[in-house]
Amino acid sequence: MSLPLLTAVTPRYEADLTTRLGSSRAVHVVRRCADLAELLGAAAAGIGQVAVVSAELRGLDREAIRQLQAAHLLVLGVHRPDDEAGERMLRRWAVPVVVPVDADQTVLDAALAELLDTGAGEEPAGATTGPGQAPAGPAPRHTQEDHGDPAGGEDPPRGVPPLLADEPGRVVAVWGPVGSPGRSTVAVNLAAELAEPEHPVLLADLDTYGASVAQLLAVLDEAPGVAAAARAADQGTLDRAGLNRMTPEVTAGLRVLTGMPRPDRWTELREHAVQDVLAVCAATVPLTVVDTGFCLEADEELSFDTTAPRRNGATLAALDVADHVVVVGSSDPVSLQRLVRGLDQLAEVSAAPTTVVVNRLRAGAVGKDPARRVREALERFAGLTDLVLVADDQDGVDASVLAGRTLREARPTSPARAGLRELAARVGGRDLAPLSQSRLARRRARV
Ligand SMILES: Nc1ncnc2c1ncn2[C@@H]1O[C@H](COP(=O)(O)OP(=O)(O)OP(=O)(O)O)[C@@H](O)[C@H]1O
Ligand SMILES: [Mg+2]
Incomplete structure (x- = not known):
């Protein structure tokens, strides 16, 4: 069975990717959306069952992914080759399968098969898991600011003991x-x-x-x-x-x-x-x-x-x-x-x-x-x-x-x-x- 697919992919890679998607037996492209608004509209109208979105699509955020999943679309994420940040971001937004946008036909087919395996109609995976001072208020507290890792890395914050991954607080x-x-x-x-x-x-x-x-x-x-x-x-x-x-x-x-x-x-x-x-x-x-x-x-x-x-x-x-x-x-x-x-x-x-x-x-x-x-x-x-x-x-x-x-x-x-x-x-x-x-x-x- 071939599922109807919507795409919303930045123009640079759109044509190539659509050709490869068109060659896949698992899906058939029903709409190539120009932007996120069109994709969400089509999803809400029940036009597709699979959506392909690229990480750098303007306006794409976790809420948009959630809306697609709430409309029972399976979401495949694509990112520019070597764009690790884009890949990581899509995964954080609970996009279940993510591949580089230039993935060859075999990789793309395997990704689609994996995506279809995750099952249509699932709940989004992500679902699992100062006031002003009073007139007589106190002087602001000198907080012991700890700015952590300025690069925004994953190091444990200073002064906070690292937790084991399997031991959440x-x-x-x-x-x-x-x-x-x-x-x-x-x-x-x-x-x-x-x-x-x-x-x-x-x-x-x-x-x-x-x-x-x-x-x-x-x-x-x-x-x-x-x-x-x-x-x-x-x-x-x-x-x-x-x-x-x-x-x-x-x-x-x-x-x-x-x-x-x-x-x-x-x-x-x-x-x-x-x-x-x-x-x-x-x-x-x-x-x-x-x-x-x-x-x-x-x-x-x-x-x-x-x-x-x-x-x-x-x-x-x-x-x-x-x-x-x-x-x-x-x-x-x-x-x-x-x-x-x-x-x-x-x-x-x-x-x-x-x-x-x-x-x-x-x-x-x-x-x-x-x-x-x-x-x-x-x-x-x-x-x-x-x-x-x-x-x-x-x-x-x-x-x-x-x-x-x-x-x-x-x-x-x-x-x-x-x-x-x-x-x-x-x-x-x-x-x-x-x-x-x-x-x-x-x-x-x-x-
Ligand atoms: N054990 C206590 N003894 C005396 N006063 C108290 C005590 N606990 C709370 N209060 C006072 O009761 C009032 C309400 O307390 P608090 O703001 O903590 O309640 P709240 O349930 O968070 O209220 P809100 O609905 O505004 O969020 C405050 O003026 C607070 O100082
Ligand atoms: Mg309160």
């Missing part, structure tokens, strides 16, 4: 329902408690409604952040060294990928790009902590349109790839009810194990003995018997936000740290040096 998503229960505070301080020079942690802000990590840690607006990382992922150029350049080190071992500087730019964070970014994070550091948005709705009405970005796509992508989800609720009655419902919603989008944190624990919100009351309520309404409780510490948290520092730096004696360190020990899977017992005991007694 873990991704921990911090999520919580609507109502600002403290996702960002928990994410920042969880990452900070676990970060050590020998245990680097990357904190990524993927909240498309209100990114705040840059501001909480006083990282300058100019930090390129997640928008730049997603763009590079889309272009197939994001690697460990590149990520390293985009993630200033704010304290020893703690790197930050800042969020969208303005919430209306959320369209720049497409799900597959976010997945790629998190994959590179996991290949770069042993632990990535992700601050996410609250909303888990899937924009069902857009699901027919595989190219439309989804506002919650970044959060859903993070929850999808996360090895562990930290669920944050606040301790007042309204928040506890939202937490119970939120856990049900979360179960629909993530199968990862969870640790539930009840933040801002205080007697004023639920009555005397708040720990017992919260435990009883969550056992009764959500069947939860295992919680981490984080004390309310308005003074300490305010002081750390004002200073643009973590609690560990700005308020090491904060009573909120006891719960945060318990969380860190569970998530990080290692014991943390105990805080001063007398201090802790004193603080706990106040909860």
